[in-house]
Amino acid sequence: MIGTVKNIIEVKNLYVYYAKFQALKGINLNIQANCISALIGPSGCGKSTFLRALNRMNDLIEGARTEGQVYFDGKNIYHPDTDLLTLRRRVGMVFQRPNPFPLSIEDNVTYGLKVHGLTARNFLEERLYRSLQAVNLWEELKDRLDENALKLTGEQQQRLCIARLLALEPEVVLMDEPCSALDPMATGRIEDLMYELKKDYTIVIVTHNMQQAARVSDYTGYFLLGDLVEFGETNQIFTSPQDKRTEDYITGRFG
Amino acid sequence: MTKIERNERLIRLCLLVVAFSAISVLxxxxxxxxxxxxxxxxxxxxxxxxxxxxWYPSEKSFGLFPMIVGSLMVTLGALIIGVPLGLASAIFLTEFSNRRLARILKPFIELLAGIPSVVYGFIGLMFLIPFIRENLGGPGLSVLASSIILGVMILPTVTSIAIDSIRAVPDSFREGSIALGATKWQTVKMVILPAARSGIVAGVVLGMGRAIGETMAVIMVAGNAAAIPDSILAPVRTLTSNIALEMAYASGEHRQALFATGVILFVIIMILNTIANLTSARQKKR
Known part of the structure; x- marks a missing residue:
């Protein structure tokens, strides 16, 4: 489907433990650049844990332990020398519930830039414009930039969270069930947005909505009980899954 | 009317009476x-x-200005000392220390609130006053000593309310900030503290109320001279001390003047509370 294949992320033998619980059991998976990869599976199957392992957000959880390697842009992000701040700037994350900061709309978008020491006014304004433009919020919000972001609707908030990320021009955008708090119309529009963003970004999305995975993604992986059962082109996964367990799940016999 | 409805009404009425009796005491x-x-x-x-x-009550001279200035000075001093310390402790215990350490340390900070104020005064008198006298000069009994003692006394109030309001900030804000590559301190400074601001201000207001109303500890370390202090090392008398020191023997107009002191204290506290509430409300709105 894609001309030149470039794996932007390569995951090798990834194990994650929460205290004694084994959440991921040796995952091997490659993520292709400028594609949307969807991770599906029942609740508690480890798909979110996997996503959070890609920018080391599991580090925040007390008692979480990770083994194995995740190569991003050729470097193992679990190497002790990894600069986490830079990693998270390059591999950004959108969360399940929109979580804009209780600051103005403008401050939300420029937040990431400011924490990375980029404070030139012109630069901030330009990125503010471009990021809001990219998530189709500029026209709606250009006159309300100093209003508190918590006043926005759920969909606007989630778009703002994406804009906040895009301001940093990351290479990979991780989305953890980004539409689960949105209504179907808003979900459709966010999916359209993902499709647009694919040109410039690599997207990995966790979803428990199989239709969503089928609609937006190029590749799909099916997680079950901490294992990656199957990973392949979305079309193939949904039409001719190789594994019986995948078939059971997507045909609705399980999960 | 059914029995249940009657009961509901009766309970409502009882609660109303109780609520109003509290207000009526005020x-x-x-x-x-x-x-x-x-x-x-x-x-x-x-x-x-x-x-x-x-302030010469026997000569019918009832100037309270030195005491008003004194109360404001020691309260401000207490805030200057207590708020940064309290806020720093709260930030450390909520965001930087591990959970076990926080569980051990927090009760100790709260224990400070349980120490009787006369004990604070006594400790100030034994250690702080000689220390100031020998190292910084002056009589030791001073604005500085009062501010330090009061600063420690408001510490538990400021700290525990700040801890509660920082804990009330949803984790999703922290995650969002960290996921953008912010450091912990940047997250605290740019997201957590603004989000917790109204709660922190409420804690500071309560601390301020405690500082301006505190009497016993201040009497013991302030020196109580009814004159405007010319430096932070000079003795000071607060409005509360003025009442407590003289009420025992005052009569007639002197006694009434002490009540007038109470009126002024009351009004000052009202004004400070209102200002603080207005600022926190305005900041919240932004």
């Missing part, structure tokens, strides 16, 4: 203080009370 106190304190203010003039510099 009303009675207010009316009593004003009733006792205002006539003499009218007699000698508000201006003389508020701005008069001489």
């Amino acid at each position: 009303a009675v106190i207010t009316i009593f203080i004003f009733e006792q304190g205002t006539p003499i203010m009218f007699k000698y003039g508000f201006k003389n009370f508020l701005l008069g510099q001489d």
